Amino acid sequence: MTIRAIEWDHTAGRDRAGAVRLLDQTLLPLRTEFRTVERTDDLVTAIRELAVRGAPALGVAGALGVVVAMDEAAREGWDEQALQAAVDRVRHARPTAVNLAWGVDEVRPLMAAGREAVLEAALRLAQEDESANRQLSRLAADWLLERIDRPRLRVLTHCNAGILATSGWGTALGVVRELHARDRVELVYADETRPLFQGARLTAYELAKEGIPHVVQTDSAAASTILRGLVDLAVVGADRIAANGDTANKIGTLGVALACRDASIPFMVAAPWSTVDLSMSDGSTIEIEERDGDEVTSWAGIRVVPEGTQGFNPAFDVTPARLVDAVSTERGVAEPRSGRDLEMLARATDGVTH
């Protein structure tokens, strides 16, 4: 699958100076449509609506968002304060995935060097994301195949951590793709991922395109599927990983991890280093995005709860390090449950780039 969730279109935009091109993920899998974004607030809206989503893709959105803001400032005659405020709006569009702020912060210092320098850095960041994903997928597959003695693996995943959530290849689904390339996948159980169905709509879309055997199950089936012995491992992406291995990911991930622990099967997190937040020693201070309750109380625009009943809609949960067997990154595989956490991996690989 060669589709890109987010890229820079060099000739798009009103004056053909370039603009962000997003695959509108709110419409998949029924429609494949793209949004051309050349205004900061349209990018913020696209991020909030989840037209572009997934932590690594949000990192790219953050970095390219700085270019969008600079171009808009030039067009509209904004002063420096208005420009910086626009960049901040992108940076804070969603709170949980550290990649979004990271993407902005990576290129922001280059603003003084001019728009081309920022654009070049943002495009490099996107490229590096894809190569990081490929590397962490290879390392993850090696780790898993050393530990699970089966010709082909039955894999459970939650939400969407594939091509659509990154600038290419994918993280958790990148691991699945790597295993599939080695002819080691029997079946993927994709949790549908309520309330916005990233698993049913997006993960199934990617797996189908790749020809990887899969089924979609309700989120509430996951624990039972695991305890019935139908699954050999779970692999998920992450929005933020604290130094000790506590991991924020899509709501429902924690239940998967608890079931994996009870069944004594590996629970793996797959994420590029840009998702690791060493400034947080543990996950207790990770801000959990709370989304509109209507996403829970309605389905396809139809209200499914009684009038007057409110929805509660935390978008992420934090899985404690004690439940995380492995975190595969491009810098290596940490094993938080055994005490080999991200801090240790950082120290061991300081200065190592892949």
Ligand SMILES: CSC[C@@H](O)[C@@H](O)C(=O)COP(=O)(O)O
């Ligand atoms: C490689 S994507 C990792 C995570 O960002 C993903 O698992 C996830 O939870 C995405 O949530 P979303 O709300 O769709 O942005």
